[in-house]
Amino acid sequence: xxxxxxxxxxxxxxxxxxxxxxxxxxxxxxxxxxxxxxxxxxxxxxxxxxxxxxxxxxxxxxxxxxxxxxxxx
Amino acid sequence: xxxxxxxxxxxxxxxxxxxxxxxxxxxxxxxxxxxxxxxxxxxxxxxxxxxxxxxxxxxxxxxxxxxxxxxxxxxxxxxxxxxxxxxxxxxxxxxxxxxxxxxxxxxxxxxxxxxxxxxxxxxxxxxxxxxxxxxxxxxxxxxxxxxxxxxxxxxxxxxxxxxxxxxxxxxxxxxxxxxxxxxxxxxxxxxxxxxxxxxxxxxxxxxxxxxxxxxxxxxxxxxxxxxxxxxxxxxxxxxxxxxxxxxxxxxxxxxxxxxxxxxxxxxxxxxxxxxxxxxxxxxxxxxxxxxxxxxxxxxxxxxxxxxxxxxxxxxxxxxxxxxxxxxxxxxxxxxxxxxxxxxxxxxxxxxxxxxxxxxxxx
Numbered sequence: 001x002x003x004x005x006x007x008x009x010x011x012x013x014x015x016x017x018x019x020x021x022x023x024x025x026x027x028x029x030x031x032x033x034x035x036x037x038x039x040x041x042x043x044x045x046x047x048x049x050x051x052x053x054x055x056x057x058x059x060x061x062x063x064x065x066x067x068x069x070x071x072x073x
Numbered sequence: 074x075x076x077x078x079x080x081x082x083x084x085x086x087x088x089x090x091x092x093x094x095x096x097x098x099x100x101x102x103x104x105x106x107x108x109x110x111x112x113x114x115x116x117x118x119x120x121x122x123x124x125x126x127x128x129x130x131x132x133x134x135x136x137x138x139x140x141x142x143x144x145x146x147x148x149x150x151x152x153x154x155x156x157x158x159x160x161x162x163x164x165x166x167x168x169x170x171x172x173x174x175x176x177x178x179x180x181x182x183x184x185x186x187x188x189x190x191x192x193x194x195x196x197x198x199x200x201x202x203x204x205x206x207x208x209x210x211x212x213x214x215x216x217x218x219x220x221x222x223x224x225x226x227x228x229x230x231x232x233x234x235x236x237x238x239x240x241x242x243x244x245x246x247x248x249x250x251x252x253x254x255x256x257x258x259x260x261x262x263x264x265x266x267x268x269x270x271x272x273x274x275x276x277x278x279x280x281x282x283x284x285x286x287x288x289x290x291x292x293x294x295x296x297x298x299x300x301x302x303x304x305x306x307x308x309x310x311x312x313x314x315x316x317x318x319x320x321x322x323x324x325x326x327x328x329x330x331x332x333x334x335x336x337x338x339x340x341x342x343x344x345x346x347x348x349x350x351x352x353x354x355x356x357x358x359x360x361x362x363x364x365x366x367x368x369x370x371x372x373x374x375x376x377x378x379x380x381x382x383x384x385x386x387x388x389x390x391x392x393x394x395x396x397x398x399x400x401x402x403x404x405x406x407x408x409x410x411x412x413x414x415x416x417x418x419x420x421x422x423x424x425x426x427x428x429x430x431x432x433x434x435x
Contacts, residue, residue: 031111032235032299033118039303040343049308052300 004065007045011037020062025055038064048072076260076313078320081206085255087216087248088411090144091375092136093125093362094242095417100124107234115238120338124241124363126226131421133164133222134172136244136368138179139418141220144246145180147413152181156214158188161201161221161367163396164228165190166425168276175425176220194271195334195395197221197367199403202391203259205249206405217249223366228273230294239337240295241363243415245371258321259391259403262313267398270301302395306340310394311347317402325349329387330407334394335359335369350390366395372415374407379414 001020009015012029024030039050048071050064058064100116100123107115116122127136137160145152158180160173173188182188187208191201201219209217222244229236274280275292283292290296318324325331331350333341335358345355356377358369365372370393386406394400427433 033114035300036303036339037118039300040307040339043307043343049304050300051304052298055300 001062001065004068005061007041008038008061011041018061020060020065022061023059024061024064042068046072075316076262079203079207079259079261081203081210081257083251083253083255084206084210084249084257085252086202086257086405086407086411087250088144088148088413089245089247089371089374090140090147090413091243091245091368091372091415092139092143092418093372093415094127094131094136095419096126096128097123097361098126100238103234103238106231107238111234112238115234118337118339119239120357120359121238121363122360124226124238125243127224127242128419128421130423130426131224131419132166133162133224133242133244134160134166134176134220135421136224136242136418137220137222137246138176138244139416139420140244141176141180141218141246143413143416144248148248148411150216150248153183154215155182155186155218156212157205157208157217158182158186159191159201159205159217159219160188161191161193161197161219162223163192163194163367164223164225175422179422193397193399194223194366195336195369196393196397196399196401198334198370199259199391199393199401200261200399202247202249202257202403202405203261203401206257209249209251215251219247219249221245221247221367221371223368225295225364225366228295230290233290233295235299236295236297239364241365243362243365243368243372245368245375247371255406257403257405259401260313260317260320262309262400264305264309264398264400267301267305270298270305270398271396272296302398303340305398306336306394307343307347309398310344310392310400313400313402314348314392317404321404323404327388328390328404329354330389331355332370332374332389332391334392335362335364335373336395337364374412375415378407378409378412381409381412383409385409
């Protein structure tokens with residue numbers, strides 16, 4: 001999980017504000033462009049291709065991480 | 074899930090030309106509307122620095138016609154030799170007739186020439202190559218033309234940053250000719266479940282055209298679910314490519330050139346990595362022309378190889394993907410000397426402008 005939070009945070013200019021509880025779509029830097037960067041990063045590093053709806057459904061970063069784990073199984 | 078493999082013997086690509094509108098819009102022109110920082114980020118992620126915008130009365134068929142005229146005169150092709158014309162596009166001149174009929178007339182092709190539209194966007198080019206090659210091979214005609222063009226800027230909502238800065242306008246023409254030893258192969262794929270992911274909802278017959286007063290986003294403009302499209306592009310497309318490699322017993326090493334739909338830089342990088350295509354073998358024209366949908370593959374080839382007078386054929390891999398959702402892969406030989414650099418044009422078909430019923434009176 002910690003590694004995932006770091007990988008996620010690396011996509012942002014100021015990466016220190018993210019925790020598992022962060023409601024990432026409420027972040028002021030969030031846009032569909034960052035959504036695409038998240039899908040790209042997860043595809044590269046976790047071997048899973050998220051869809052738009054996976055990101056829509058996840059509220060927090062922990063939710064998103066759990067979705068990735070489920071898809072990896 | 075697996076696709077039939079199309080193998081067409083006896084047809085080659087004899088030449089490609091492309092045409093773009095004269096007006097180039099730098100992405101910085103959007104700074105005021107979308108904010109400088111956002112535009113810079115968008116440009117860095119997509120690789121787009123400028124796009125071409127068609128004149129108000131200029132259509133995809135005008136652009137494709139300019140490319141066709143250039144190609145036919147440069148390659149010295151008698152018009153009577155052309156037995157088939159396919160216009161691959163989702164930017165028609167009218168709701169009917171098919172734009173291919175207008176192009177047959179304007180190109181002064183024979184009345185014996187078959188002409189029809191192929192209604193796909195970003196995947197249209199390899200689809201049309203396979204369709205035209207198959208039809209040509211089964212006929213006694215000498216040549217076929219594939220005209221692929223789009224005017225996406227007329228489709229996007231200028232207030233929607235994710236599409237207004239992504240798409241540009243262009244037209245193209247590809248000549249297919251009979252040649253005994255040539256082989257064109259390909260597979261065609263569809264993921265219609267994603268039909269809403271890139272859609273212009275109104276303008277057909279399912280939904281009424283929006284009323285004149287437009288309070289929300291107009292339904293006759295493009296809606297795109299960028300995340301779903303990205304997801305399809307980096308998973309579905311490499312899967313199709315691996316399937317094509319397996320069906321044809323080829324690997325990435327068998328191809329000297331990867332002519333991929335110019336969707337955006339981020340998608341292309343990810344696809345290239347997954348299909349083993351080295352960056353130096355992928356022509357790119359996003360920086361100058363943005364994503365031109367159906368026209369992007371021939372435009373990228375013309376921009377990269379136009380002016381190269383080598384006569385040595387390059388086995389080329391083609392892949393188009395997008396609206397549908399739809400995807401096609403093809404392989405064919407390309408001879409660089411047959412590929413012309415893009416031309417600029419503002420020409421439009423004034424006779425085709427019908428602004429009142431009286432304009433139709435004979």
